[in-house]
Amino acid sequence: APDEIVAKSRFWYFLRQLKKVRKVNGEILRMTLVSNSSPTKIKNFGIWVRYDSRSGSHNMYREYRDVSTTGAVTQCYRDMAARHRARAHSIQIMKVEEVKAGDCKRPIIKQMHNSTLKFPLPHRIHKYNKKTIFV
Numbered sequence: 001a002p003d004e005i006v007a008k009s010r011f012w013y014f015l016r017q018l019k020k021v022r023k024v025n026g027e028i029l030r031m032t033l034v035s036n037s038s039p040t041k042i043k044n045f046g047i048w049v050r051y052d053s054r055s056g057s058h059n060m061y062r063e064y065r066d067v068s069t070t071g072a073v074t075q076c077y078r079d080m081a082a083r084h085r086a087r088a089h090s091i092q093i094m095k096v097e098e099v100k101a102g103d104c105k106r107p108i109i110k111q112m113h114n115s116t117l118k119f120p121l122p123h124r125i126h127k128y129n130k131k132t133i134f135v
Contacts, residue, residue, distance in 0.1 A: 042067055
């Protein structure tokens with residue numbers, strides 16, 4: 001969620017769907033922002049999603065690579081909007097979990113686990129060393 005207000009609202013919305021608990025009968029004791037343990041390391045994330053389409057409700061498991069959990073969830077929302085035309089209000093994130101490289105299932109994620117993977121730099125512009133360009 002982008003801020004505390006949206007997080008509280010979404011919490012009560014999903015709790016109301018799962019159990020017969022209203023905001024009047026409950027209380028949020030603490031809200032904590034979960035931070036990353038290693039913010040510079042790329043990790044694999046598995047996301048379990050339930051979303052409502054035009055034809056019904058569907059469950060999915062998706063994998064993403066990102067440096068943070070929030071980045072992976074943002075990728076998931078954008079990917080669901082692009083591939084399935086699912087709006088954010090119809091998507092429920094059930095569980096987000098960091099997945100080991102050996103446990104990944106999707107081939108698009110597995111191809112990044114190659115240790116000899118190289119990214120070419122095709123258009124390199126060399127700088128002149130202390131020479132004037134104009135004479």
